[in-house]
Amino acid sequence: MSTGALLTRAGRAAISLAVAYTISFLAMAFAPNPNAGPLGYVPRSFATTYQQPRFAKQAASLLEQFLAWAVRLLTLDLGSIETYTGVMSITSMLVDSLLVTLIYLIPAAFIAIVAGTVVQLLAVAVERGDLTKKATVLGAAAVATPVFLFAYLIHIYLPVFVFRLTNSIVELGYDSQAGPLRPRNLRAMLWPFFTMTAYLFAIQLRAAGADLSQYAGEPFVKTARAKGVGVWGICRHVFPHSAARLLTVLSSEMLGIVLVGLYVVEWVTRTPGFGTLTIDAVGSRHPGLIFGVVLLPVLVVVTVNFLQDAYYELIDPRVDPVS
Template structure:
């Protein structure tokens, strides 16, 4: 019963977080200057239209009426339409298409980075050198501190050379919006953001996993395993269950904000028409439905992941203190 009440309260906080994000986005559009009201407005990459009105809410209509209307529209996913080079398309379709483009490279990059970063730090704990975990953690922290667009720049320089040597000919790595995201050309174009995000997420996981696993390097059960001649992989199997939940959720909770910022920078630099590029275009074009979409989707992802993580700890992890 206590667990159910706790989860109910946290669910209420989740809904409140979404409501606050919606209100903040609405007020920002209603009261900030729109640069597209002048002839020299923003030129988006993902579509060809902008919102040129000087105010989000029309002067002749009460602000509260606009707020009520958009509340209903957001709840019903009626976010309007946008004019693109292919014609007028719903905002929801544009959002889905951009998310697909992002997930094509981001999911494998995240899986590889999380697994590789965790394995490296587990091996650092298993090795009989207590300072090795600290060194790998510092290495990860230094890599995270490096601007992600520098990773993208380095990949941009060396990836075409690598592909040329591999294929024996010049290969166009540019993204073609007229083809599907799964076409051969666009999958090749996804290599650039994929490699950049893999390096970046690996650095994040290396730092986070090192911080979490460092405490086990000198634990008695690890020393005992070493004394008994247990190999490195055996020690890793002993250590991993103690922090598995934390390691598997680190990128989806505490580090998600850093990942999103990296995503925006990488997609803009690599000219990938994914969710990051669409977010920047939404801010510049000031189209209301698109603004709500790109703002509320990440917020929904963050609060949903945090709620699921809290639910896991509350229901299944006996080490969590349920007192509030």
């Protein structure tokens, strides 16, 4: 892939963001606002909803509003919103909610990715041809299980585990008045942490199994076994062949599934992270908030895909990603 191809993909990324913004704007322009009536949505993350008429019913033309919001997005001027502790800028709220999510999601993702990959590597290294298939089927079944069931089971057993560990009743609810790094809030994040760890482990078990299973019967694996190479030695031989593909699957193909799971988990566990804020944004109809929660995941996806293409071009040019 040439530098020109990378520039082309960067242009596609910009177009993707523009399309996502346009679709969001048109939805705000023509969809009726349920909060304009006496019965509206009650958000968890803040105190008020957007009660103005849709863009198509406002005094300024749609083109003027479209361009004005485009400039505001580029300058991160998304407006402000009234919370239970005072008025707060929407940009700051997005940053704070994203911080809450990342505090538990990053370690959950790391543990799940490492554990899922290691399990599938061991399934390949062990001389049992059906083991990789069984592990892959197990991962597929776990992915098919609704993520809120993981959250429900952890909600039942986590307080019991904490009680037995500490021999006392510990408050596990999130305190929105305190910072995310306070001990109580870190304890509260155990619920979404364990839920997302189990969910992401299932995703990785399925993704790694689908890719690594092809190496179970490869000649170099059989030769390594015949020479008496240990299980971990075979794992070290197999992993480099699949590392780039696993990176592709994790960074792009599975990202949408992870985001959907994130929204469900945070809403069920009452965690004031990015997933909860996204649901509140849709229900409250605040334009700046909606544009922020829609465009930020799109920005992450297109950035990750662009970095993936750059990796193939600059570091591993043997692999040519599908255009």
